[in-house]
Amino acid sequence: MKKIKYIALVLAVTGFTACRKQLDEKPYGFLSTENFYKTEADANSALIYAYSILPDLDYYSRNFITLTEAPTEDMEIAAGKSADNVLLDKLSATSTNATLRPGFQLPYVGINRANLVIAYVPAITKISDAAKNEIIGEAYTLRALHYFNLVRLFGAVPMHLEPVDDPSKTNLSKSSMKVIYDQIIADLTQAAGMMDQTRRLGRVNQVGAWGLLSKVYLTLASGKASGSPGYDFVANADEMYAKAKEFSGKVINEQTAYGLDPSLVAIYDVNKKAGPEHLWDASADRTGTNEGLYSKLPKMFMPNLNFRLPNGVFVPGGFNEFLTEAALYNSFDANDKRKTQLIISTISDVNGGNSGTGPTQNLSITDAYTRPFSNKFNDSGWQAGDQTSCNTPILRYSDVLLVYAEASGPTTEGYAAVKAIRIRAGLGDLPPGLTVQQFRDAVLQERSWELCFEGQRLFDLRRTHNIENILVTKYGKTVSGDPYFFPIPQSEVDRNPNL
Numbered sequence: 001m002k003k004i005k006y007i008a009l010v011l012a013v014t015g016f017t018a019c020r021k022q023l024d025e026k027p028y029g030f031l032s033t034e035n036f037y038k039t040e041a042d043a044n045s046a047l048i049y050a051y052s053i054l055p056d057l058d059y060y061s062r063n064f065i066t067l068t069e070a071p072t073e074d075m076e077i078a079a080g081k082s083a084d085n086v087l088l089d090k091l092s093a094t095s096t097n098a099t100l101r102p103g104f105q106l107p108y109v110g111i112n113r114a115n116l117v118i119a120y121v122p123a124i125t126k127i128s129d130a131a132k133n134e135i136i137g138e139a140y141t142l143r144a145l146h147y148f149n150l151v152r153l154f155g156a157v158p159m160h161l162e163p164v165d166d167p168s169k170t171n172l173s174k175s176s177m178k179v180i181y182d183q184i185i186a187d188l189t190q191a192a193g194m195m196d197q198t199r200r201l202g203r204v205n206q207v208g209a210w211g212l213l214s215k216v217y218l219t220l221a222s223g224k225a226s227g228s229p230g231y232d233f234v235a236n237a238d239e240m241y242a243k244a245k246e247f248s249g250k251v252i253n254e255q256t257a258y259g260l261d262p263s264l265v266a267i268y269d270v271n272k273k274a275g276p277e278h279l280w281d282a283s284a285d286r287t288g289t290n291e292g293l294y295s296k297l298p299k300m301f302m303p304n305l306n307f308r309l310p311n312g313v314f315v316p317g318g319f320n321e322f323l324t325e326a327a328l329y330n331s332f333d334a335n336d337k338r339k340t341q342l343i344i345s346t347i348s349d350v351n352g353g354n355s356g357t358g359p360t361q362n363l364s365i366t367d368a369y370t371r372p373f374s375n376k377f378n379d380s381g382w383q384a385g386d387q388t389s390c391n392t393p394i395l396r397y398s399d400v401l402l403v404y405a406e407a408s409g410p411t412t413e414g415y416a417a418v419k420a421i422r423i424r425a426g427l428g429d430l431p432p433g434l435t436v437q438q439f440r441d442a443v444l445q446e447r448s449w450e451l452c453f454e455g456q457r458l459f460d461l462r463r464t465h466n467i468e469n470i471l472v473t474k475y476g477k478t479v480s481g482d483p484y485f486f487p488i489p490q491s492e493v494d495r496n497p498n499l
Contacts, residue, residue, distance in 0.1 A: 037120040040127040050113035056292045058102035060282035060392040068455040073327035092480040095487040107146035114143040137194030144187040155485035173498040178233040188213040202283030211400040214248035226465035248404035270389040281391035294387035298377035308349035327475045345372040410439035
C-alpha cells in the first residue's frame with residue numbers, strides 16, 4: 001500500500017505547466033503523507049525518484065546536448081533531421097521551437113521532485129541525522145543544478161521553492177536572474193554543509209556541490225567582466241572570480257577521491273564509471289526497460305552504417321544526426337589526444353554485418369553526411385540493439401580544474417592547472433607572459449577541446465560574451481534572434497498568463 005500511495009503522489013506532481021491537465025484539480029493523494037515520508041527507505045526512494053529525471057531522453061541523455069551543442073561550432077544537425085534542431089543549429093530558434101519545450105519543462109519536473117524531498121524528509125524521525133542531512137543536501141544540489149540550467153538557457157524564469165500542490169502555484173511570475181542566482185548559491189552552500197564526500201554512483205556529494213558552486217561563481221564573474229547580456233546585476237567580477245577559485249580549490253585540495261584520469265579513453269569507459277574524473281553523471285544502464293534508464297545518445301553521433309569501432313566493438317547502425325563541425329575538428333593540434341583518441345575518424349567492417357569481412361573507411365570532416373564522430377559516448381559492451389550504458393557527464397574534475405585556472409588567471413596556479421590538462425592531451429604548456437585576458441581566452445579554448453560534446457560550450461560562449469566573436473566573426477555562423485537566452489516556449493506562455 002505504501003508503494004501504491006507513493007506512486008499516486010509522484011505521478012500527480014511530475015511537472016508544472018507541462019502537466020497542467022493533471023493539475024486542473026488538486027492532485028489526489030498529494031497531501032496524504034501519513035503513509036509515506038516516514039522511514040529512511042521512504043526518504044531514499046524519494047531522492048532516487050528526484051535523480052531519475054536526469055538521464056531522461058528529454059534531458060541529459062539527448063535533448064540537453066542538442067540545446068547546448070547544436071548552436072555552437074562543436075556540431076551541426078544533419079540535413080533531413082529535425083527541422084527544429086536545424087533551427088537551433090542556425091541560432092534561429094523561436095518560442096515555437098519544439099526542442100525548447102522539454103528544455104524548459106524537464107528541469108521543473110526535477111525541481112518539484114527535489115522540493116518534495118526538501119519539504120518532507122526533515123520531519124522523518126526513523127533516520128539518522130547524518131543520513132537525513134545527506135539526502136536533503138543532495139536534493140538542494142539537484143534543485144540548484146536545474147535552476148542553473150534554466151537561468152543559463154532562458155534567463156529570468158519562475159522560481160518554485162515548494163512542492164506544487166495547487167494549480168495556482170503553477171502561474172508564478174518570472175524571478176530576476178539575480179534572485180535565481182542568489183537562490184542557487186544559497187542551495188549549494190547549504191548542501192555542501194550537509195553532505196559527506198562518500199562516492200555514490202549517479203549521485204552527487206560535497207565535492208560535487210563545491211564544483212558546481214565554483215562554476216556558478218565563474219559564470220557570474222565572467223558574465224560581469226565581459227559585459228555579457230543579463231549579468232549587469234553582478235556587483236564585482238573580481239570578487240566572483242575569487243569565490244570561483246575558492247570553491248574549485250576545495251575540489252582540488254580538500255579531497256582525495258577525485259583527480260585527472262591518466263587515460264582519456266578510460267574516462268568514458270562504461271566499465272569505469274567510478275573513475276577519478278566523475279564528480280557527477282546522469283547515470284544509464286543498457287539493461288533498463290526504457291530510454292532514460294538506458295541511453296541511445298551514442299547513436300546520435302554515429303554514422304548510419306553497420307561498422308566496427310577501432311576497439312573492435314560492432315555498431316549496428318547509428319542515427320547520424322549530430323555531425324562534428326569542421327570548425328571544431330580543425331581547431332585541434334594534430335597531436336592532441338582529445339582528437340586522435342576521442343574522435344573516431346576510421347571505422348572498419350563497414351556494412352559487413354558482424355562477420356569482420358567489410359572494408360575499412362576513413363571518415364572525412366568535409367563529407368556532407370558521414371564524418372568523424374565523438375568517441376566520448378561509446379559502450380564497449382554494446383549488444384545488438386540501441387541500448388547503451390553511456391552516462392552523460394554533468395560535472396568532471398577537468399572541468400573544475402579549468403574553472404580554477406580561469407579564475408586564477410595567469411598566475412603560477414593558473415598555469416599549472418592548464419598544464420596538467422594539456423600534458424594529458426600530449427601538448428606543451430601555454431606560452432608564458434600572457435595577459436589576464438589572453439590567458440582566460442586560452443583557457444576558454446582549452447575548455448572547447450576538453451569538454452566538447454558534453455553540454456558546456458554554449459554556456460561558455462554566452463557567459464564570456466563570445467557568441468559574435470567566435471561563432472559569427474571567426475566561424476561565419478548566422479545569428480537570428482537572441483543568441484544569449486532562448487525564448488520561453490510559447491506553450492508555457494499560453495498556459496501561464498504571468499510569463
